[in-house]
Amino acid sequence: MLKKRKTAGVQEINAGSMADIAFLLLIFFLVTTTMDTDAGILRLLPPIVEDVIDPDVVKERNVYIVLVNDADQLLVEGQPMDIKDLREGAKEFMTNPDNSEDLPEKKRITAAECNQKIAEFKGGAAGATSEKDKQTYRELAEKWQDKLEAVQLLGEYMELPGSAVISLQTGSKTSYDMYVKVQNELEAGISELRNELSKSKFDRKFDELDDKNDDDKPLIKAVRLVYPQRISEAEPVEVVR
Amino acid sequence: MSRFKDKGGKSTPPISTASLPDIIFMLLFFFMVTTVMRETDLLVKITLPEATQVTKLEDKALVDYLYIGPPVSKALGTEPVMQLNDQFAKLEDIDPWVKANEERRQEVEVPRITRSLKVDKDTYMKIVTDVKQELRKSNALKINYSTSQGR
Numbered sequence: 001m002l003k004k005r006k007t008a009g010v011q012e013i014n015a016g017s018m019a020d021i022a023f024l025l026l027i028f029f030l031v032t033t034t035m036d037t038d039a040g041i042l043r044l045l046p047p048i049v050e051d052v053i054d055p056d057v058v059k060e061r062n063v064y065i066v067l068v069n070d071a072d073q074l075l076v077e078g079q080p081m082d083i084k085d086l087r088e089g090a091k092e093f094m095t096n097p098d099n100s101e102d103l104p105e106k107k108r109i110t111a112a113e114c115n116q117k118i119a120e121f122k123g124g125a126a127g128a129t130s131e132k133d134k135q136t137y138r139e140l141a142e143k144w145q146d147k148l149e150a151v152q153l154l155g156e157y158m159e160l161p162g163s164a165v166i167s168l169q170t171g172s173k174t175s176y177d178m179y180v181k182v183q184n185e186l187e188a189g190i191s192e193l194r195n196e197l198s199k200s201k202f203d204r205k206f207d208e209l210d211d212k213n214d215d216d217k218p219l220i221k222a223v224r225l226v227y228p229q230r231i232s233e234a235e236p237v238e239v240v241r
Numbered sequence: 242m243s244r245f246k247d248k249g250g251k252s253t254p255p256i257s258t259a260s261l262p263d264i265i266f267m268l269l270f271f272f273m274v275t276t277v278m279r280e281t282d283l284l285v286k287i288t289l290p291e292a293t294q295v296t297k298l299e300d301k302a303l304v305d306y307l308y309i310g311p312p313v314s315k316a317l318g319t320e321p322v323m324q325l326n327d328q329f330a331k332l333e334d335i336d337p338w339v340k341a342n343e344e345r346r347q348e349v350e351v352p353r354i355t356r357s358l359k360v361d362k363d364t365y366m367k368i369v370t371d372v373k374q375e376l377r378k379s380n381a382l383k384i385n386y387s388t389s390q391g392r
Contacts, residue, residue: 011252012255014253014255014256022261022264022265022268023264025268026264026267026268026271038297038298038301038304038306038357038385038387039295039296039297039298039387039388039389039390040292040295040296040298040357040358040385040386040387040388041292041294041295041296041385041386041388042296042298042355042383042384042385043384043385043386044382044383044384045373045376045377045381045382045383045384046377046382047377047380047382048377048378048380170366170370171366172365172366172367172370173365173366173367174365174366175362175363175364175365175366176290176360176361176362176363176364176365176366176369177290177362177363179366179369180290180291180292180362180386180388181290181292183292183386184292184293184294184388187294188293188294191294233373
């Protein structure tokens with residue numbers, strides 16, 4: 001009798017619910033953990049150059065000037081503007097839908113022109129004497145080659161002049177918050193344009209194109225060529241109130 | 242007496258706990274993979290501004306952080322200051338910092354280094370512009386304005 005009792009012994013603690021607890025924990029952390037990936041607005045600063053380009057070379061219509069003063073107010077192309085209109089403003093500048101005199105003059109790029117230019121520059125490279133000239137010709141030919149590829153993918157498109165740029169200038173007391181907002185709006189304008197173009201031509205938004213996929217790479221390149229992201233972080237200038 | 246004993250003796254069969262270690266390991270691995278060790282103690286207080294058009298920084302090993310914000314310690318005032326590595330820094334410290342960071346990387350990786358600016362949203366642009374100018378002078382041109390993801 002006594003012996004029998006002993007074998008029944010100390011009861012094992014039921015640990016079946018431990019798994020539930022662990023799962024609960026796991027789910028809790030799954031939901032709450034924010035993976036600390038750093039994200040933000042990527043920008044490329046212009047290198048410091050000794051010989052500044054003559055401002056006359058860049059036509060006024062090709063520059064979209066955005067000024068932010070110390071009181072965080074916007075002055076866009078000489079007109080006060082609300083931040084919520086900036087996106088549309090940037091889009092208008094990039095597309096110039098009405099062929100306005102104040103906005104960049106767009107040029108139609110055709111396959112015929114590309115082919116002609118490529119042939120021309122290739123011939124130039126072959127005929128050039130110095131190595132430096134050859135290099136320049138080759139680069140030019142490559143540039144037109146890229147355009148040709150874009151035409152093949154997108155059809156004939158309107159090209160922004162090379163000097164077209166959005167210039168952003170801030171005062172010394174502009175808040176960083178405002179600065180990021182402005183950058184964000186400009187970026188949003190460009191990415192909306194890219195998305196629209198990509199959607200209409202490839203039936204996929206630009207954001208959905210995968211830059212690691214070899215099939216998508218030329219598409220991304222072509223769309224970028226049509227709507228280049230040219231936001232200049234100009235030399236610091238004093239902006240008065 | 243015997244009736245009661247009978248009832249007590251019939252214990253429920255123990256639930257197998259063999260899978261418990263697996264679960265715990267899963268948890269462990271999950272955290273091992275996701276946890277990011279904070280390399281530096283922040284000496285400045287930073288609330289990042291919000292933006293919607295953000296790009297994620299791909300290669301963490303090639304990102305250097307630069308912090309600007311008011312000091313955490315109230316005794317040091319409320320003016321925004323810059324922090325590099327784990328100490329306060331002045332503008333002229335940027336160039337050596339950039340150089341030091343370039344030296345510890347492979348040569349081919351140097352052009353791909355991104356400097357991420359973690360700046361408090363209430364900072365005036367003055368210090369940010371100055372820092373940007375310094376970065377340009379050191380030829381550190383790839384920068385990122387760190388933001389939090391807005392709506």
